[in-house]
Amino acid sequence: MIKLQNITKYYPSKLGDQYVFTELNFNIPSGHNIALLGANGAGKSTLFRLLAGSEYPNKGKIVTDLNLSWPVALATGIHPQMTGRENTRFIGMINGVADLNAYEQRVLSFSELGDKYLLPVRTYSSGMRTRLAFACSMGIDFDIYLIDEITSVGDAKFRIKAKQALLEKSKTSNVIMVSHNMDELKQFCDSAIVLNKGELTFYNDLQLAIEHYQAL
Amino acid sequence: MTTLIKRNPWEIWRDVIFALFIREIRSGFNDKFGIAWAVVTPVIFIFMLSYMRTAIADGDTHSMPVFVFMMYGMTLVKFFQATLNSCAMAFKKNKALFAFRQVQPLSSLVAIALFQLLINITVIFILFIVMYVMSIELRMDTSLNIIANVLQLWFIAVAIGCLFALAESYVAELGKIRELMSMPLLFISGVFFSLKDIPQSYWHYFDWNPILHAIELSRQAAYSSYGAVGVSNSFLFQVTLTSTFLALACYHSFWKQALNS
Numbered sequence: 001m002i003k004l005q006n007i008t009k010y011y012p013s014k015l016g017d018q019y020v021f022t023e024l025n026f027n028i029p030s031g032h033n034i035a036l037l038g039a040n041g042a043g044k045s046t047l048f049r050l051l052a053g054s055e056y057p058n059k060g061k062i063v064t065d066l067n068l069s070w071p072v073a074l075a076t077g078i079h080p081q082m083t084g085r086e087n088t089r090f091i092g093m094i095n096g097v098a099d100l101n102a103y104e105q106r107v108l109s110f111s112e113l114g115d116k117y118l119l120p121v122r123t124y125s126s127g128m129r130t131r132l133a134f135a136c137s138m139g140i141d142f143d144i145y146l147i148d149e150i151t152s153v154g155d156a157k158f159r160i161k162a163k164q165a166l167l168e169k170s171k172t173s174n175v176i177m178v179s180h181n182m183d184e185l186k187q188f189c190d191s192a193i194v195l196n197k198g199e200l201t202f203y204n205d206l207q208l209a210i211e212h213y214q215a216l
Numbered sequence: 217m218t219t220l221i222k223r224n225p226w227e228i229w230r231d232v233i234f235a236l237f238i239r240e241i242r243s244g245f246n247d248k249f250g251i252a253w254a255v256v257t258p259v260i261f262i263f264m265l266s267y268m269r270t271a272i273a274d275g276d277t278h279s280m281p282v283f284v285f286m287m288y289g290m291t292l293v294k295f296f297q298a299t300l301n302s303c304a305m306a307f308k309k310n311k312a313l314f315a316f317r318q319v320q321p322l323s324s325l326v327a328i329a330l331f332q333l334l335i336n337i338t339v340i341f342i343l344f345i346v347m348y349v350m351s352i353e354l355r356m357d358t359s360l361n362i363i364a365n366v367l368q369l370w371f372i373a374v375a376i377g378c379l380f381a382l383a384e385s386y387v388a389e390l391g392k393i394r395e396l397m398s399m400p401l402l403f404i405s406g407v408f409f410s411l412k413d414i415p416q417s418y419w420h421y422f423d424w425n426p427i428l429h430a431i432e433l434s435r436q437a438a439y440s441s442y443g444a445v446g447v448s449n450s451f452l453f454q455v456t457l458t459s460t461f462l463a464l465a466c467y468h469s470f471w472k473q474a475l476n477s
Contacts, residue, residue, distance in 0.1 A: 011476065049315070052315065052317060053316075053317025054314055054315040054316070054317065054475070055472075055475050055476060056472040056475065067220070068317075070315050070316045070317065071315060076312065076315045077312060077313055077315055077316060079239065079243055081242070081243040082239065082242050082243055086242060090235050090238070090239055091316075093231050093232075093234065093235040094231065094232055094235050094313075094316050094318050094319060095220065095316070095318065096220050096221045096223050096227075096228065096231060096318075097219075097220060097221070098219040098220065098221045099219070140220065141219075141220065
């Protein structure tokens with residue numbers, strides 16, 4: 001269970017403060033793979049970052065005892081000048097992985113980068129960077145994985161692999177996923193939260209949620 | 217699978233700062249020269265200017281060899297400038313990493329500050345080797361004082377860098393002003409002259425500057441016959457305490473906003 005208590009979040013701008021959430025109170029239930037639906041600019045990525053601890057609300061707090069991943073988007077935290085291996089070790093050290101060598105191996109075999117693993121990331125294609133980022137997050141056991149539109153990138157082989165990995169993980173962990181691809185969401189998620197005008201609504205049934213979302 | 221170590225907050229900070237520090241070392245210098253260049257540039261700069269000055273006006277300045285006189289000044293000022301400017305860029309530089317909840321802006325600042333300190337210690341070391349090779353007497357009458365001065369200057373530079381980094385996350389143009397302000401420091405901090413060379417009525421134009429105090433006090437500490445005047449250890453210490461307190465207080469209030477932009 002993730003409790004959002006009295007969350008207010010705004011961004012300053014030339015036209016005054018742009019409020020994304022105003023005194024939002026919501027409980028995100030555990031034990032579900034949740035799809036996050038909302039129009040562009042509704043606040044999905046902001047909510048992600050708040051949950052992950054990358055940003056902090058202006059008022060209020062988020063209470064949880066679950067272990068959340070960082071927002072896994074295209075290439076977060078990957079430094080182009082360092083090699084894939086060094087980036088992996090860096091992410092492992094930040095997150096407190098016990099055995100860095102085993103973690104390195106696991107990321108190498110999942111991402112299937114082969115020799116490229118020892119070359120600087122700036123020599124990678126964008127698909128390879130995504131594979132590295134995704135492999136790094138899959139390699140750590142989180143309670144909830146925050147996936148931000150990542151499964152749409154990558155070649156067919158990788159997508160199959162990602163799907164398998166996420167299905168494996170959903171046995172022990174959960175996923176909160178942002179995507180505009182409804183088929184993809186149907187594969188991984190069983191419920192949804194719809195974001196609309198700073199309000200969150202939880203739907204236990206994904207199909208119902210999608211219908212309501214598309215009717216907005 | 218992957219076990220995560222249960223860490224208390226101190227251990228998390230330690231791991232994050234260590235990881236960022238290693239990342240600084242690996243990614244700080246991308247060309248073939250690598251990290252050696254960060255050390256070699258200050259050494260060459262300091263050496264050339266000091267040597268030229270010695271060649272022009274040979275002998276001793278206020279009972280110190282000219283090279284040593286200049287070296288203390290140049291090393292401390294260059295150290296201050298480099299630390300100030302790199303700490304002020306600390307938040308911007310590692311912005312992408314703040315996506316991880318364990319990485320906070322302060323970790324980036326501390327890692328970069330430690331990196332600069334390490335570079336400076338190496339520079340000083342190499343300069344001592346150069347002095348030994350040139351048969352210049354290596355004399356430090358009170359070395360503890362010199363170490364204290366270096367550390368105090370470090371704290372001041374990190375503190376002011378932190379303040380600028382916070383301010384620049386709101387107003388990016390301050391970075392240009394900062395760079396403009398740090399350039400004349402070389403001339404007003406007593407690198408090429410001593411406070412004794414200036415009539416006492418003009419001292420107030422220079423003695424607000426803690427770098428000047430650090431430099432003169434270090435020269436005094438190295439050569440007890442130097443006879444530094446108009447500088448005080450307590451002033452340097454007070455500036456260190458005040459700036460560090462101010463920086464930490466401002467950081468505590470404003471760091472969450474620095475994550476936004």
